[in-house]
Amino acid sequence: MTTKYSASGSMAAGEIAAVFSHAWQTTTRHLQILEAAGLLSSARDGRMRIYRLERKRLDLVRDWLAHFSTTPDPAKETH
Numbered sequence: 001m002t003t004k005y006s007a008s009g010s011m012a013a014g015e016i017a018a019v020f021s022h023a024w025q026t027t028t029r030h031l032q033i034l035e036a037a038g039l040l041s042s043a044r045d046g047r048m049r050i051y052r053l054e055r056k057r058l059d060l061v062r063d064w065l066a067h068f069s070t071t072p073d074p075a076k077e078t079h
Contacts, residue, residue, distance in 0.1 A: 009052055009053050009055070010050050010051060010052040010053075011050070011051055012045075012048045012049065012050055012051075013027070013028065013031060013042075013048065013049045013050075013051060014048065016031065016051060031051060035051070037057075038054055038057050039053070039054055039057050039058055039061070040052065040053060040054060041054055
């Protein structure tokens with residue numbers, strides 16, 4: 001999931017849903033899956049649900065996926 005998070009790193013579910021052009025139910029299902037995987041956390045704020053990225057978890061996933069990259073990282077090359 002790619003989305004633009006505010007400087008605080010969190011967004012309301014409705015704000016996230018507005019970024020995508022599919023049904024609200026699809027967005028909420030994806031958010032639930034990402035939360036179950038530990039990549040997002042959420043909290044209720046009145047009638048809204050606010051989602052926050054779990055950056056440490058996302059860093060782990062990014063690092064793991066980097067092992068499968070076919071493009072060499074120039075920063076890691078030694079001369």
